[in-house]
Each structure stands twice: as structure tokens, then as C-alpha cells.
Amino acid sequence: MNKPTDESQIMKMEQPIFLQPMPPARPASRLQRLGDAMRRYRRLILGVQWAVVVFYLALVMIPAFLPLPGTGASVLNNLTLLAQFMFWGIWWPFVIVATLTMGRVWCGVLCPEGTLTELASRHGLGRPVPRWLKWGGWPFAAFVITTVYGQLVSVYEYPKAVLLVLGGSTVAAIAVGFVYGRGKRVWCRHLCPVSGVFALLARLAPVHFRVDRKKWDAAASTHPVPVDCAPLLDMRRMKSGSQCHMCGRCSGQRDAVTLAPRLPGAEVANLKAAEAGAWEARLLVFGIIGTAVGAFQWSSSPWFVAIKTRVAEWLIERDSFALLQDNAPWWLLTHYPEANDVFTWLDGIGVLTYIGATALILGSWITLWLRLAGALLPGDAKQNSRWIAYAFIPLGGLGVFLGLSALTVTLLKAEGVIMPWLPEVRGALLALAALWSLWLGWRMLQRISRWRKVFALGALGAAIGGNVFAWMLQFYIW
Ligand code: SF4
Incomplete structure (x- = not known):
């Protein structure tokens, strides 16, 4: 069947x-x-x-x-x-x-x-x-x-x-x-x-549920009971771990499904250019990298404060106070007078603009270099650039981890936990993520001739540099 x-x-x-x-x-x-x-x-x-x-x-x-x-409260x-x-x-x-x-x-x-x-x-x-x-x-x-x-x-x-x-x-x-x-x-x-x-x-995980298609087909008549795969996967043809929820319900099915090891990133390294998805590439470049960097960065950005102050002064000079009102409801903009934390409409517009501009500038920088890399490779330049974008998964993932762990650090500091080694650990993680992305790019380009590969990797390196610089601004320069 x-x-x-x-x-x-x-x-x-x-x-x-x-x-x-x-x-x-x-x-x-x-x-x-x-x-x-x-x-x-x-x-x-x-x-x-x-x-x-x-x-x-x-x-x-x-x-x-x-x-x-209140003051003195602790976790x-x-x-x-x-x-x-x-x-x-x-x-x-x-x-x-x-x-x-x-x-x-x-x-x-x-x-x-x-x-x-x-x-x-x-x-x-x-x-x-x-x-x-x-x-x-x-x-x-x-x-x-x-x-x-x-x-x-x-x-x-x-x-x-x-x-x-x-x-x-x-x-x-x-x-x-x-x-x-x-x-x-x-x-x-x-x-x-x-x-x-x-x-x-x-896609980077070193474990996955591997499906042996031959065994699956050969065992068809002996395992009639279907598996309850909640995310609606076609297990028989499953090659990627991206949509699998690792629930284990199919383990051993038809003696063909096995929890198995693989090299970290092997799935991406073996991805064909035609298999790269446009929305996945956009999510990675403009979402996980562009939007997330903007969201993690705006509150510590001196540029945000400087531009907002200038705009506020400009509005006051013109007796225009509508955007300086703080009467937005809490479900639209932050509004907690009891904690002295209230957003004006200008704050809201500023946050939206900062995140949007960061996503656009950083995403466009990366896209530009990926397009150049894609054009250097044989085949459709646009599809190639989407494919190379997958090399950014380690940097995108570890970037989100670094951004979120900055909150962990803030919360721990409030509890009196001091971490003097933090800059070194952050630097090491950032370097590891950047090198992992470059290495993944090199593995993806294995079958490409030498000079094309070198130039495409150079373009990927420039794209990665832009992302690393954005994190360095937040952690080391500001
Ligand atoms: S492990 Fe769970 S989610 Fe993944 S293919 Fe099997 S049943 Fe579906």
C-alpha cells in the first residue's frame, strides 16, 4: 500500500x-x-x-x-x-x-x-x-x-x-x-x-530520524498501521530534519526509520541549489538576522537615542506635541507609569523605524554579496544566492542565541551575578558562528571549480562580516 x-x-x-x-x-x-x-x-x-x-x-x-x-524583589x-x-x-x-x-x-x-x-x-x-x-x-x-x-x-x-x-x-x-x-x-x-x-x-542538527526508502517500500505489507505524524510529514520521502518534530512516534516504523547521527550541517552542505526556498532565505537574511538584530539592538543604540532626541527637539521647536504624547494603551505601546516606563508615539515610531531600517540595511548588505556570489556560480544567479544564504544558518542561530542570552545576562546581573569573562565568551561564540558559516559555505561549494569557489567564498565572507560588525557594535563598540 x-x-x-x-x-x-x-x-x-x-x-x-x-x-x-x-x-x-x-x-x-x-x-x-x-x-x-x-x-x-x-x-x-x-x-x-x-x-x-x-x-x-x-x-x-x-x-x-x-x-x-518592587525594589528588592528577586527571582x-x-x-x-x-x-x-x-x-x-x-x-x-x-x-x-x-x-x-x-x-x-x-x-x-x-x-x-x-x-x-x-x-x-x-x-x-x-x-x-x-x-x-x-x-x-x-x-x-x-x-x-x-x-x-x-x-x-x-x-x-x-x-x-x-x-x-x-x-x-x-x-x-x-x-x-x-x-x-x-x-x-x-x-x-x-x-x-x-x-x-x-x-x-x-537542518544543522547532528541527529535526525533517517528513513531508508528501500526498507520502507520492501516492508509495506508487513506494517499496516500508519504512524501518527502530527506535523503532517510524508515520512516515506523525508530527507530533511527541518519539519520533523523529533517526537519519535515513527521510530522503527517498517524497520526503516531510525534515530541516527550525521555531521553537523551535513544536510545543508548536501542541499541542491534547486531545493533552496525563497521564503526560507528571506526569513534567514531579513528576519532572523536583520529584524532580530534591530530588535535586540535598538535599546542600547546611541544612534537611536540621538536621532529620537533630534526629532523631539525639532517637534518642540515647531510647537508640535502630538507625537510626544504618551497616551497609547499598554497593548499598543509600553505604558507602565508605576515603573516610570512609558512610550510616547515618537518612541513607538522610532522603534519601528530602527528595526525596519536595520533589517533593510543589514539584509540588503547580505543580499548584495549573496547575489554576487550567486552570479559567480553556474546556473540561475537568484536561485544560487538563495542557496548560499543557507550558509548563514549558524551565524543567524547563534546570533539569536547571543541576543537572547543578553537578556539572561541582564537578569542575572540584577540578581548580583557578575560575569567578568562575558566579552571573551561572546567574542569566541561570534567567531565560532562566523567560521562555521564560512565552513558551511565552503562545503556547499565543494563541487564548484576552484576560482569561482574562491570568489564566491570571498563574497560570502563580506556578507558575514556585515553581520558580525552589527553584533560587535552592540557588544563591544557602544
Ligand atoms: S519523528 Fe515525529 S514528527 Fe518526525 S517524522 Fe516521525 S512522527 Fe513525524
């Missing part, structure tokens, strides 16, 4: 979650055994998922109804600060690291939104996924909108903003799950604001 390949066909199949038969005995490596154990102990994973859901909902909801922490005695530290100090930076090292295990084993959207989908309307929802630009649009909006309402600092941004995303995940799919994660596959980021980072 052939496996269906269309998403709607995959969704129509009844795939009971607990009835996953175990594969026949086979000589197994430790990783294989781990993958098989994930399938065997599915109930345990479900228990962990629901514990995370309860913990997550408590940290998202309760602090929003508590007063803001050890204040739930709001504890939630802030858990979300932005630990959760986010280390989800990035986990995805780089273990693939999307966060999505498949721990993510509360994934758990809730799948449950809603199991008891919902079961409608097929409409075409508009499959638009390839959603991961880019959702990431950029969430990142920018999060800055406008100061999501890193205030629990009401957390409830709005994270809670809103969770409600949307449940609603999408309720309407579409049958026990599937339509939200995760198409709309989750970070699924595009995780899909790119997972």
Missing part, C-alpha cells in the same frame, strides 16, 4: 495516538534505542508535555494579575521575576541551542502550544487545510510581526505583554487546531511564529 503524499490525505487517516506498534527486534545503536524508547514510552512523553502545559500556563497567566515587582521570592527569567533567560536561549544540537525535539516533546493545538485538533471540526494557510510566507510574516510587536509592548519586561503575545499565540494555536486537521499540528506546520526559525536551525 502506498503512503498518501497530499496533506489532506494524510490528515484523513485515522491514526490512534497510543496504538503505535513496536518495530521488530533489530541490532540497534544507542541512538536507535533512544528513538525506539521515545515511541515505546509515548505515555511518559505525554505526561511531560502536560506538565509543561500546566507550568507554562501558570507562568504566562498568574504574573499578569500580580503587581509589578527567588517574586513569581513575576521568576517567570521573566524562565521565559527569556532560560527557555528561549536554550530552545535555540537544543534545536541546533537535537533538532526540533522542543516542538515534538515539550512545546505546550504544540500539545494544545494537537489536542484541539483531535476534538475539533477536522476541516482540510485551506490554500491561504499554506502560503509559504507565513513563517516569515509571523516571525517579523511577533518580534516587532513584542518590542513595542516590551514583552521581555512586563507580564501583561507576555500574556498578550504568548497567550495570544497559544489561543490562536488552539483555534487553528480546533478548526483544521484531525489530531494534527496545522498551526506548527504553517503559522507558528518560530516554526520557520526552528526549521532552519534543525
Whole structure:
């Protein structure tokens, strides 16, 4: 029996979650055994998922109804600060690291939104996924909108903003799950604001669920029970780890699916130019790099302060005070008078402009050099440049980690933890990320003739230099 390949066909199949038969005995490596154990102990994973859901909902909801922490409050005695530290100090930076090292295990084993959207989908309307929802630009649009909006309402600092941004995303995940799919994660596959980021980072992971196509086809008649693959993957043809949630439900299926090691970045190194996606390249260059750098940078940028002050002076000289008002509601712009933290309309416009300009300038710089590199290679220059853009995944991923860990550092400093070694560690991580990207580019260009390769790598190096300079501004120059 052939496996269906269309998403709607995959969704129509009844795939009971607990009835996953175990594969026949086979000589197994430790990783294989781990993958098989994930399938065997599915109930345990479900228990962990629901514990995370309860913990997550408590940290998202309760602090929003508590007063803001006073002076002397600490993560050890204040739930709001504890939630802030858990979300932005630990959760986010280390989800990035986990995805780089273990693939999307966060999505498949721990993510509360994934758990809730799948449950809603199991008891919902079961409608097929409409075409508009499959638009390839959603991961880019959702990431950029969430990142920018999060800055406008100061999501890193205030629990009401957390409830709005994270809670809103969770409600949307449940609603999408309720309407579409049958026990599937339509939200995760198409709309989750970070699924595009995780899909790119997972391509570097040194472990993945490998599918042996020959074994799969040969065993077709002996393994009739389908696997409950929540993100709607066509396992038989799966070659990439980017969309796999590493849930382990398919481990050992038809004796063909195995949790296996691979060289970090091997998937990207072996990617063909024709397989590169335009939206993935845009998400990487203008989203994960351009927008994220702007979002992490604006609050420490002297340029932001100088330009905003100049504009404010210019407005005052002309008796124009409308943009200097601070009467925007908290759900539109940061508004916490009790913490002396209130955005004027000018602040809001300034943040939007700074992030937008950074995304545009940095993204265009990188795109320019990637286009040059693409033109040096045989074939379609535009498609080549999208393909080479994938070499930026290590720098993009570790850049986001560095940006998020800056929050960890700020929160730890507030707790009295001093880290004198921080500049050296940041420098080493930045250098490692830049060299990893260059090395990945070199591996991708292996089959290209020597001189073309050298010039294309030079162009990639110039693009990487622009990204590194942006981080150096924030960590060393300002
Ligand atoms: S292919 Fe599907 S079922 Fe298998 S591990 Fe990945 S997400 Fe889970």
C-alpha cells in the first residue's frame, strides 16, 4: 500500500495516538534505542508535555494579575521575576541551542502550544487545510510581526505583554487546531511564529530520524498501521530534519526509520541549489538576522537615542506635541507609569523605524554579496544566492542565541551575578558562528571549480562580516 503524499490525505487517516506498534527486534545503536524508547514510552512523553502545559500556563497567566515587582524583589521570592527569567533567560536561549544540537525535539516533546493545538485538533471540526494557510510566507510574516510587536509592548519586561503575545499565540494555536486537521499540528506546520526559525536551525542538527526508502517500500505489507505524524510529514520521502518534530512516534516504523547521527550541517552542505526556498532565505537574511538584530539592538543604540532626541527637539521647536504624547494603551505601546516606563508615539515610531531600517540595511548588505556570489556560480544567479544564504544558518542561530542570552545576562546581573569573562565568551561564540558559516559555505561549494569557489567564498565572507560588525557594535563598540 502506498503512503498518501497530499496533506489532506494524510490528515484523513485515522491514526490512534497510543496504538503505535513496536518495530521488530533489530541490532540497534544507542541512538536507535533512544528513538525506539521515545515511541515505546509515548505515555511518559505525554505526561511531560502536560506538565509543561500546566507550568507554562501558570507562568504566562498568574504574573499578569500580580503587581509589578518592587525594589528588592528577586527571582527567588517574586513569581513575576521568576517567570521573566524562565521565559527569556532560560527557555528561549536554550530552545535555540537544543534545536541546533537535537533538532526540533522542543516542538515534538515539550512545546505546550504544540500539545494544545494537537489536542484541539483531535476534538475539533477536522476541516482540510485551506490554500491561504499554506502560503509559504507565513513563517516569515509571523516571525517579523511577533518580534516587532513584542518590542513595542516590551514583552521581555512586563507580564501583561507576555500574556498578550504568548497567550495570544497559544489561543490562536488552539483555534487553528480546533478548526483544521484531525489530531494534527496545522498551526506548527504553517503559522507558528518560530516554526520557520526552528526549521532552519534543525537542518544543522547532528541527529535526525533517517528513513531508508528501500526498507520502507520492501516492508509495506508487513506494517499496516500508519504512524501518527502530527506535523503532517510524508515520512516515506523525508530527507530533511527541518519539519520533523523529533517526537519519535515513527521510530522503527517498517524497520526503516531510525534515530541516527550525521555531521553537523551535513544536510545543508548536501542541499541542491534547486531545493533552496525563497521564503526560507528571506526569513534567514531579513528576519532572523536583520529584524532580530534591530530588535535586540535598538535599546542600547546611541544612534537611536540621538536621532529620537533630534526629532523631539525639532517637534518642540515647531510647537508640535502630538507625537510626544504618551497616551497609547499598554497593548499598543509600553505604558507602565508605576515603573516610570512609558512610550510616547515618537518612541513607538522610532522603534519601528530602527528595526525596519536595520533589517533593510543589514539584509540588503547580505543580499548584495549573496547575489554576487550567486552570479559567480553556474546556473540561475537568484536561485544560487538563495542557496548560499543557507550558509548563514549558524551565524543567524547563534546570533539569536547571543541576543537572547543578553537578556539572561541582564537578569542575572540584577540578581548580583557578575560575569567578568562575558566579552571573551561572546567574542569566541561570534567567531565560532562566523567560521562555521564560512565552513558551511565552503562545503556547499565543494563541487564548484576552484576560482569561482574562491570568489564566491570571498563574497560570502563580506556578507558575514556585515553581520558580525552589527553584533560587535552592540557588544563591544557602544
Ligand atoms: S517524522 Fe513525524 S512522527 Fe516521525 S519523528 Fe518526525 S514528527 Fe515525529
